Amino acid sequence: xxxxxxxSSIFINIYLAxxxxxxxxxxxxxxxxxKKVPGPKPRLILGNSQNPFARASTPYEHVKHIYDQMKxxxxxxxxxxxxxxxxxxxxxxxxxxxxxxxxxxxxxxRGMYYNEKTxxxxxxxxxxxxxxxxxxxxxxxPTFTSGKMKTMFGTLINCGNQMVESxxxxxxxxxxxxxxxxxxxxDVIGSCAFGLDCNSFAxxxxxxxxxxxxxxxxxxxxxxxxxxxxxxxNLAKKxxxxxxxxxxxxxxxxxxNATLKYRQENKIERNDFLQLLIGLKENxxxxxxxxxxxxxxxxxxxxxxxxxxxxxxLLELAQNQDIQDKVREEVVQIFxxxxxxxxxxxxxxxKYLGHTIAETLRLYPTIPLIQRQCTTDYxxxxxxxxxxxxxxxxxxxxxxxxxxxxxxxxxxxDPDRFNDEAKSKRHxxxxxxxxxxxxxxxxxxxxxxxxxxxxxxxxxxxxxVINPKTKLPVEFDKNGFLLSVKGSIWLDAIKL
Ligand code: HEM
Numbered sequence: 019x020x021x022x023x024x025x026s027s028i029f030i031n032i033y034l035a036x037x038x039x040x041x042x043x044x045x046x047x048x049x050x051x052x053k054k055v056p057g058p059k060p061r062l063i064l065g066n067s068q069n070p071f072a073r074a075s076t077p078y079e080h081v082k083h084i085y086d087q088m089k090x091x092x093x094x095x096x097x098x099x100x101x102x103x104x105x106x107x108x109x110x111x112x113x114x115x116x117x118x119x120x121x122x123x124x125x126x127x128r129g130m131y132y133n134e135k136t137x138x139x140x141x142x143x144x145x146x147x148x149x150x151x152x153x154x155x156x157x158x159x160p161t162f163t164s165g166k167m168k169t170m171f172g173t174l175i176n177c178g179n180q181m182v183e184s185x186x187x188x189x190x191x192x193x194x195x196x197x198x199x200x201x202x203x204x205d206v207i208g209s210c211a212f213g214l215d216c217n218s219f220a221x222x223x224x225x226x227x228x229x230x231x232x233x234x235x236x237x238x239x240x241x242x243x244x245x246x247x248x249x250x251x252n253l254a255k256k257x258x259x260x261x262x263x264x265x266x267x268x269x270x271x272x273x274x275n276a277t278l279k280y281r282q283e284n285k286i287e288r289n290d291f292l293q294l295l296i297g298l299k300e301n302x303x304x305x306x307x308x309x310x311x312x313x314x315x316x317x318x319x320x321x322x323x324x325x326x327x328x329x330x331x332l333l334e335l336a337q338n339q340d341i342q343d344k345v346r347e348e349v350v351q352i353f354x355x356x357x358x359x360x361x362x363x364x365x366x367x368x369k370y371l372g373h374t375i376a377e378t379l380r381l382y383p384t385i386p387l388i389q390r391q392c393t394t395d396y397x398x399x400x401x402x403x404x405x406x407x408x409x410x411x412x413x414x415x416x417x418x419x420x421x422x423x424x425x426x427x428x429x430x431x432d433p434d435r436f437n438d439e440a441k442s443k444r445h446x447x448x449x450x451x452x453x454x455x456x457x458x459x460x461x462x463x464x465x466x467x468x469x470x471x472x473x474x475x476x477x478x479x480x481x482x483v484i485n486p487k488t489k490l491p492v493e494f495d496k497n498g499f500l501l502s503v504k505g506s507i508w509l510d511a512i513k514l
Pocket of ligand 1: 143144145155315316317319320321323324327384385388389450451452453454455456457458459460461462464465466469
């Protein structure tokens with residue numbers, strides 16, 4: 019008897035909870051309709067998101083589908099629901115420009131979660147908003163000038179030499195090119211942001227790579243934490259939710275502490291980001307924890323993005339041998355002008371390689387969706403529609419990059435799309451691999467420098483062809499937030 023009362027009361031409670039959830043969703047999903055903002059029809063709980071347990075495509079391919087649908091209906095913008103959260107998405111590049119540049123003061127933040135108390139490494143340039151972001155950006159900008167890049171050039175060449183040295187052995191077998199590029203960029207960022215000689219090619223599983231991989235690991239638990247923190251940031255802060263695993267955090271903070279101590283005691287100065295951050299600490303502009311958080315984000319934002327760009331470029335070059343030959347011809351000519359050496363100034367002369375990298379970033383933008391948050395109420399141009407403070411904004415980089423209106427035959431790899439004439443005919447906001455406006459990627463110059471050096475050094479000596487183990491066309495990994503080809507990319511490297 020008691021059991022049956024208990025069971026029926028549990029059922030009643032579940033029933034009530036489901037009814038409340040349905041009513042909540044129905045109410046929530048009137049948000050855009052009430053504002054007269056067009057958008058695709060939302061589905062219960064999921065809104066316009068895919069079922070995370072049965073995704074048909076990656077989140078950015080899904081957003082492209084919505085973009086195409088809305089554009090076909092001639093809308094300049096639309097309102098979508100990321101689960102139950104309303105998000106505004108501009109479609110017309112002029113409206114994209116409003117958010118990123120023209121009306122930037124209304125969209126300073128990304129709305130990313132950070133927690134100073136429990137998660138000191140989360141307080142970095144990417145996540146901060148408002149005045150705190152502005153102050154930090156102003157302090158860090160001088161770290162990325164071309165003068166500073168020049169001082170790090172030698173370190174990058176050393177890492178490139180280690181890669182070329184290892185290629186002798188590695189090229190005897192099919193190459194997992196994603197792994198080769200990841201070792202090179204880990205060495206570069208490990209050295210420039212943490213002052214470490216990672217030796218990734220010699221030590222197959224260095225501590226640095228192990229914790230680096232862990233920082234990127236996408237488990238169901240991590241995804242749930244990210245979704246919870248970005249939807250209920252204040253509650254998550256009160257509950258002390260952490261986004262970074264404690265052992266990852268401890269590892270990176272310990273490295274920075276040890277390097278700071280070592281350099282101070284031995285009066286060592288190096289040409290790297292860490293030295294520039296130490297300078298800011300000595301001027302009392304940053305605390306030790308803030309130094310560690312910035313080094314950490316330079317690593318997170320700079321390692322995978324650059325490594326994916328390099329491996330995607332080699333994948334395309336292996337499928338387009340005529341383009342590969344043309345790039346190599348330019349590279350070899352520039353090396354031979356300087357007695358077989360690569361100089362900082364000659365990077366600029368590798369114009370066709372530059373166009374090839376730009377086209378790679380069009381087809382494979384490693385950050386395929388860019389986020390902003392409305393920081394003060396805002397009226398959308400040519401309308402009386404008000405976006406409220408706190409509204410999320412999604413900028414559809416991947417969809418813009420594959421829009422046939424701007425890039426005819428959009429899936430074709432064609433570096434000539436980036437020659438001066440072709441570029442001058444396009445709206446600048448239909449190409450956003452590094453973002454745009456005051457929150458543009460601070461490491462763009464450094465990222466491009468490391469990709470260019472790595473590719474030039476590889477292409478000078480090796481011809482890359484597709485190994486039969488690579489299934490074409492490649493698929494994208496459905497689980498990551500960054501764009502990445504699923505599984506390994508197998509290439510054969512033929513010594514020239
Ligand atoms: C090919 C390489 C890279 C790509 C494709 C890339 C892409 C991006 C993109 C799309 C953003 C967001 C921009 C926006 O919201 O408008 C960004 C931000 C950022 N990137 Fe990069 N990035 C690369 C390399 C790097 C490197 C090497 C570093 C550091 C050493 C770096 C550090 C950052 C930081 C700190 C931010 C946040 C900037 C801010 O909010 O003020 N990135 N990056």
